[in-house]
Amino acid sequence: SEADAAAKCIKGDRKAPYTLGWANIYSVPTWMKQTEGTIAAEVEELKKQGLVDKLVITDAQGDANVQIQQIQSMIDADVDAILLIAGSSTAPARVIADACAKGIAIINFDSLVDTDQVTAKINTDSNEWGDTAAKWLINELGGKGKILVLNGPAGISVSDDRRKGANAALAANPGIEILAETNTAYNVAPAQEAVTSLLFAHPEIDGILSLGGALSAGAILAMDKQGRPMVPITGENARQFLELWKDKSLKSWATMQPNWLGGFAAYTAVQALEGKDVPAFVKVPLPVIDNSNIDGYLARAKDFPADGYIFSPYDEKLFGELLAAK
Amino acid sequence: MNGTEDTRFPRWRAASLLRNRAFLTVLIVALVWIVAAFAKPGFGSYGHLRYLLELAAVIGLVAIGQTYVVIAGGIDLSVGAIVTVSAVGVPLVALSGDSSGAFAVIAILAAATGIGLLNGLGVAYLRIHPMIMTLAMATFLQGVLILIAGGTAISAQNPLLAWLGNARIIGIPAGVILWTIVSAAALAVLHATPFGARLFALGANPLASALSGVNVQRTTMAVYAVSGLTAGLAGVLVLGMNGQGYVGIGDPYLLASIAAVVLGGTSILGGSGSYAGTIPGAILLVTITALITVVNASAGWRSILFGSLILLLLLLSGRESQRR
Amino acid sequence: MTLQPIIAARGVSRSFFGNPVLQDVSIALLPGRIHALLGENGAGKSTLINLLSGALAPDGGEIAIDGKVLRKLTPSEARRAGIAVVQQELSLTSELSIAENIGLGAFPRRFGLVDYATLARKARAVCALVGLDENLSTPVGDLPLGRRQMVEIAKALFREPRVLVLDEPTSSLSAHEADTLTKLLHRLRQAGTAILYISHRLNEVMRLCDYVTVLKDGKVTADRSLQGVDAAGLVRLMVGRDPGDLFPKWTPGKDCPTIVSVAGFSCGLLRDIDLDIRRGEILGIGGLVGQGQEDLLLGLYGALPASARQAAFNGTQSLPASVSKANALGLAYVPADRKREGLHLIHSIAWNMMLPHFGHASPLRLRDRAGERELARQLADRLSIKGDLTRQVQALSGGNQQKVALAKWMPSDPPILLLNDPTRGVDVETKREIYVLLRRFAAEGKAIVLSSSDTPELVHLCDRVAVMREGGIARMIEHRELSEEAIVAAAMGAEPARSAA
Amino acid sequence: MSNLAPTHEDRLYWPVQRQRNRSLYGLFVVVAAFVALYAYLFPGLLSVAGISKFAQSWLPLALVSMAQAILMLTGGISLAIGATVSLGAVIAATTMMGPLGVPGGIAAVAFSGLGIGALCGVIAIRLRLPAIIVTLAASFIIAGLALLILPRPGGAIPGWFSDLLAGNTPAALILLILAALLWKLYLATPLGLSLYAAGENPVGAYRAGVPVDTARIAAYALSGLLSTLAGLFIAAQTGSGDPVIGNAFTLNSIAAAVLGGVGFLGGRGTMRGAIAGSLLLSVMINVMFFLGFPPVAQYVAQGLIIIGAVALPEITRRFRRAR
């Protein structure tokens, strides 16, 4: 009954076992494939508990419009919960509101939507990401130096948020000079190309503020190929980058967008459907990788694809704690 | 009234060079390099230009097949996916006994050629429009990629790839040398063999070609197979240069290859053109991209600048001649 | 005669890339007069009418309409002044219907929209004039070449022209259709239309026209009434010397073994045909336009799927399944629609001549450039194709294009030639050369199948003529019985009582 | 045949239309089969709400396919469709809440589309540059403009306007029918019919007095208009603007048009084919969902369906011939 329902969108009229829908934006990239792995694993777990009987997955092939269409299909098929990585931070808002009105639990993770018509949003804080990364780099450079800023694709909220997060720290340190900024896909090859050109144009570079994905690996490969001395660089948990870090003894700092956000979203959806109260926003603390714990990550490297991401360990206990934290 | 050599086949004149699209594109590349070198210190350094050539080599290799296909009156929208499949696939077929990596590379090239053959099969025998056939093939390959993505790579690096990606022979990157050799072969096949002539025939008028005894179907198959092969080769090279392949690595090469072909003066309608123009076309593209990278402007402005530059250079390099 | 010309060119000249094509040419078109424009292939006839219709601008000289000199003539101005042109190369849109093609560029409108009812009415009227009875909604792409030519003529009539220019309108028409056209032109002449008529069929010109302007190498060499001029005189005007006979003397072939034989042959329109083709003979294929002549040639050539109860091809007991197989069996085909089927317009003359070689040579052997040039030069000389062989074929005049389409088969010396209207749009001199060539081929023991819309050609050149009608062979006429009347009668289905069955 | 009543004789329009369906029956059958399958898998489709929702997801693709088909009919092509859609969405989302209001916003979107399209057309045609690369360059410029206007997803559309177009109303379907009717109307104008002639045989058409260049430039302008209108609809559908929302439409529009039998060289194909092609692409997504295909199978099936739809006529032709 309605009274039991605590979380948003939940009407309490749905009974286990549930059908979960994962509205993926693009299932081809390795990060997505790893994320799908954590969802599938969690769903297996939940199936054993008799809570879930089916997981349906759609792939919008990178097209936010197709994603809307597929979410509509999920509504039509009356799934019990939708897990969503949004292809656009605004576009799915209306179709999500429709789903919410139908009592479907909506757990939005990784790429978030600018609407509150969802059961829960699960993510790390992109602003904090940019902020922490910038502070680490500024600290490393002693508040003075010339840097490059590597951003993800233009026009995407995540990359914009990370960059905005870095603003305050950069503004507070006038000694830091931004030589150039780039926007590329979160991939090695385009980053390597861009950084190579920038290295030629700027003979003196003291640090690189790289805001995600495989950008850092691309930057290091570019410097290495030119025989330039390595400079402090921020990054993410891409396996290739972590291996280069160790290999070239870099001064680095990395954080991550843990792939288990997916598994966590599946867990949260079921909790919400089961009538548990879940917070509207679950802020997942950013795990930090630095010289103190990098070996631990690299020790597990072989369990991850060569072009994949080494994420921190997780279990249902961690999920429970994250949900409990207010 | 027998024609003498000169009236039948007029002597080559220097003036005609200025109407040659390929040559004009070379001039434009040189111009852009010179201007950029003065405007942005470091841009014109030898190392940078060499690096640009190395990048152009990948586009250039993909564009060999694309040039062939376009001249033969088609288009290949699956090259990006083939590059990715090849770059991601090499480590997966690595055998323990294959220490040099040659086997893996050859196996992947064969697979890429096979994919191209399938494209050709659809276009030639099922009469599927090339755009549809190759687009569907690209979609299909995406499915394949989901299967093989994240497949644990035993060793992404093998000696052959390392050599391709890093070796310099008398200062010239191995990739550029590979490109040079393959280009020479491609040019020779295109302009000095009956097979090349058949491509021009097919693109200009397939019906008349068929009635003149050109085996349209077999030629079409061969053309797409070549495109698969060169895209596969580009995938291997890009894998060597990046040390590692990833899903999506080939995506940028689809539009780039088409743009290089058209910038180089090959008619998108088929039947005329040359790979000789595509080569500077590819170099031009990476040069503009690099130039835009070092310009300090917002993403929006950089995009506008990039588009405007292409348009401007297109104006310089000449116009589509009137057809039909 | 004090009539004022409707349109007149005075001293116009025009050159392409520095080559003068027309020099100081004057011509005046008077109402109620059929004016012939003659000249060899490439003399500049089509170029002249392009100037008259505003499609091209002259480099010098002036064009006057109703006595008023115009500064610049555009196609739409010319149309408004009542000038309509039937182009030599068809200018139709295949996806649009017959009616829409006829109205294109001059649609009747209502509220800014195409008025389909009026269009249908007026289009039907002009179609009736040219004897076109196809459904008006049929896409033009579905029509055979000859029918398309009639649409092109109907399109010109649709504009109710005061000046009608026809550039080789009969080159793909059979005698019967040409007759319809003749009657039509007579009617228009009576109504006071000025008509400019270009043709390489001189008997037609003699029959139809009142006045002639002759172009030679871009200059006017004669401008006079046709009264008192005979065909030989006309040729003399054109080529500047005494003509010989157009057709070579026919000699009966000795001992002609059959080289191709089919029984129960079906293909496209064709149903169950029996046919023997013999070495050393020219087998003519006649009939009204579109009775299956083309399907017969293409079917034999392996270009259309065909079936036969029995087939023997140069020693093989089956139909060639593909063009390459047909080529290997020694067949060659020269299509009628040279632009679509015969030539690669954007490629050079020499390249086009080499194409069959490229088709069967081993693909990755290096080409022998010098050899190719030498061969191209020889072929060009043999067919008197003048000038630079590196020019694109599309820059050639229609007749010269036809020569290129024929020339490309000569190097492989095929024993069986399938020719579909090979002299379409070819000037008399070249025709004569082609005829001599064909007879010589026959004498050498080749088999030649010649489908033609030019009945005299069939009568004087062929050993036998198969007249086609509705997908079958209506009558096989042996040489001694050949006459234009016999062919036309068989084509129309008016089989003479003493049938040769 | 001449004894038929003259009124009957003068019927030309519909017979012409029927002729244009001929080569498309195969595609129509495939599309109908998929729609039927969809309705079978999801019976809710056969309600006003079901149809409305489906039409909303189909409309943008249908509009861009029309935009692409118009160009391809004239022998052109555009790689800037996706960027233009994004620009339309961005302009809508930034103007409609402002002083211009909804009508002003619609006008701004429409004029920018017409203007940008016409400009591309003038550059490609008057300067005789290859359309494919002109529009590729234009796509970067237009995408840049969209990013300047809205550097990240945002902006807003008045709620009532969104509800009107993309709520539980069949507005999308009505708009689509309206677009098709307007296209028919355009094709019934002399300029519209000139498209075919200008595409297939520009020289002949020019000599026949067809305003070839005008027809082509008009095609580019209309194509731009349709693209930005698709963007406007997406903005309404999503309630906001996104500067990269249209990216996927470039290739999809080409795929739909070619699938619908529109030729690459100009003058070949029909708009109804392009629309049917877009319907197939769109309905396929839903059918695969309801069949429960995992992503790998979605990709493989999509490739096979597209190939199959095009190859079917050829295969059946061979089959018939073989018998």
Ligand SMILES: Nc1ncnc2c1ncn2[C@@H]1O[C@H](COP(=O)(O)OP(=O)(O)OP(=O)(O)O)[C@@H](O)[C@H]1O
């Ligand atoms: N667009 C062009 N570019 C270059 N040369 C041209 C062009 N058009 C015609 N010519 C040349 O002008 C000359 C005259 O051509 P035109 O078509 O007027 O000949 P014609 O008298 O009509 O011949 P035919 O009887 O074969 O039709 C030819 O030599 C031809 O090669």
Ligand SMILES: Nc1ncnc2c1ncn2[C@@H]1O[C@H](COP(=O)(O)OP(=O)(O)OP(=O)(O)O)[C@@H](O)[C@H]1O
């Ligand atoms: N009167 C109508 N009412 C509803 N839908 C229509 C109507 N007329 C056409 N349509 C639909 O609009 C679409 C496009 O129209 P149509 O098939 O007539 O294209 P078209 O533009 O005429 O094609 P062409 O390019 O040959 O003229 C088709 O899917 C058709 O079903």
Ligand SMILES: [Mg+2]
């Ligand atoms: Mg002529």
Ligand SMILES: [Mg+2]
């Ligand atoms: Mg002629």
